[in-house]
C-alpha cells in the first residue's frame with residue numbers, strides 16, 4: 001500500500017475515535033502519524049519495522065499497525081470501529097466542512113444514519129435548527145454532499161459533455177476512426193467515466209496524442225497497452241481512451257457503449273448480444289447489427305428497455321421520430337424575478353424569441369413557497385397585467401400565464417379558485433414535506449392530480465441527482481392518475497433533476513400520457529436545459545406526438561382549453 005493510502009486509513013481512524021469519544025491521546029497519536037506519513041519522502045513499504053519505529057511521529061505502536069496494514073489491508077482497531085459505526089455515518093465523516101463532533105450530533109441527536117437522510121434533513125431546514133449548526137452550516141453541508149458524491153466518482157451528463165466535445169475536437173484533427181463510447185454515448189444522466197474508442201494498430205501514437213493534451217493528466221499505473229487512462233485536470237472526471245484494431249471497431253463499440261439490458265438480449269445460437277460480438281468482429285456497427293438481421297439502433301436506445309419490445313417496431317426504433325431539441329416550439333415551466341428567478345419577464349421572453357420559440361410560459365412559485373419568494377394574490381394580478389402589456393408588444397409571440405403551485409401537505413393547491421381560474425395553466429409541484437412515506441406521498445399527489453385546475457405535474461419525485469433520491473412514489477399509480485385526469489407529466493429538464501425518470505416514459509406512453517419537457521429555468525441560460533430533457537426523453541422513446549411543448553402556440557392553446565373544460 002502507498003503512503004497516501006496508509007495515511008488515509010489513519011485519518012479515518014482518528015475521526016472514528018473522536019466520533020466515539022475515545023482517549024484524546026490516542027486520537028493525537030493517529031493524527032500525528034498522518035502528518036508524518038504525508039511528509040515522508042521514502043516509500044513506507046521499503047522500510048524495515050525497526051526503521052519505521054524511528055521515523056518521527058510514528059513509534060512502536062503505529063509501526064505495528066502499519067505492519068498489520070501491509071499484511072491485511074487494514075488493522076484490527078479500525079475494523080472494530082467500522083463495525084460499531086453505521087456505513088452512512090462513516091461516509092458523513094468525508095463531508096467537508098463538518099468534523100467528527102458535528103457528525104456525532106447528526107447521528108446521535110438527530111438520528112440520521114445516511115448521507116441521503118442528511119441531505120433531506122438539510123432540504124427540510126432541520127439541520128439549521130440544531131444547536132451549533134445554523135443556516136450557513138446547513139448550506140455548506142448540502143453543497144459538500146454534492147461534492148462528496150462527485151468525489152465518489154459520478155458526474156452529471158451536463159458536466160461530461162463539454163469535455164467530450166473538447167476531446168472530440170482533438171481527435172478530429174487526426175485521420176483516426178473514433179467514437180464517443182461508454183455511458184455518455186447513450187446520454188446517461190450521471191456517469192462515472194468518459195470513454196472514447198479509437199481504431200488504430202498503432203497504440204503508441206494514440207498514447208502520444210493524449211499524453212500531450214494539456215487539459216488531461218495521465219494516470220500511469222492505470223494504463224494498459226490498449227487503454228490510455230487519466231483524468232481531466234479541472235473537473236477530475238475520469239477519462240479512458242480504448243484502442244482497438246480497425247477490424248473490430250464496430251463490434252467493440254457496441255460492447256463498450258451499450259447498456260446491460262441491450263447486451264443481454266439473446267440473439268443467436270443461444271448467445272447473448274455481448275457473447276456474439278465478443279466472438280464475431282466487425283469494423284462498423286452497421287455490418288455488426290446487419291449480421292444479426294437487426295437495424296442499427298440509435299445509441300441512446302441501447303438499454304434493453306424499448307428497442308426490442310415489439311419485433312415489428314424494431315425498425316421504428318432504428319429510425320424513429322424521436323423528439324429533438326429543435327422540435328420544441330415553446331417552454332412552460334420557468335421563473336422570473338417575481339419569485340426566485342434572476343431575470344425579468346421581458347428578458348426571458350426575448351431570449352425565447354431569440355431561440356426561435358413561439359411562446360414562453362411563466363410558472364413562478366406560489367405563495368406557500370416563501371423561501372423562494374412565492375407570489376401572493378396581489379403579485380399574481382400585477383404579473384398578469386404586465387404580461388398583457390408585453391403580449392401587445394410581442395405578438396404573435398406570447399407569454400402564457402402559468403404558476404408553479406405548491407402541492408400542500410394534504411394535496412390541495414395553493415390558491416383559491418378565483419385565482420386558480422385566472423391562469424392559462426397550473427404546474428403542481430411538491431417542495432415541502434419530502435420525507436413522507438410512499439402511501440402518504442401517493443395520496444397527496446393523486447389528490448393534486450385530481451384537482452381540476454392542475455394542468456402539469458411538476459418534477460414528479462422531487463429527486464436531485466447525486467444528492468437526493470426523491471420521495472417514494474408508485475410510478476404506475478401516479479402515471480395512471482395523470483392519464484385519467486388529463487394531467488400532463490413533466491420531464492423536468494434541469495440536468496440535476498431529469499424527473500420523470502426516463503425509465504418510466506415507456507409506461508407513460510403506453511398509457512397514452514402527454515409529457516412536457518420543462519427547463520424550470522431560473523435565468524436565461526437555464527432555458528437551454530430543455531436540451532438535456534430531450535436527450536433523456538429520447539431514451540424513453542418520446543415522440544413529437546406526445547410532447548406538449550412540441551405543439552405550436554395555436555395547437556397548445558386549443559389543447560389547454562380542452563383539458564380545462
Ligand SMILES: [Zn+2]
Pocket residue numbers: 404429431458459
Ligand atoms: Zn419546483
Ligand SMILES: [Zn+2]
Pocket residue numbers: 333334335404520
Ligand atoms: Zn420551478
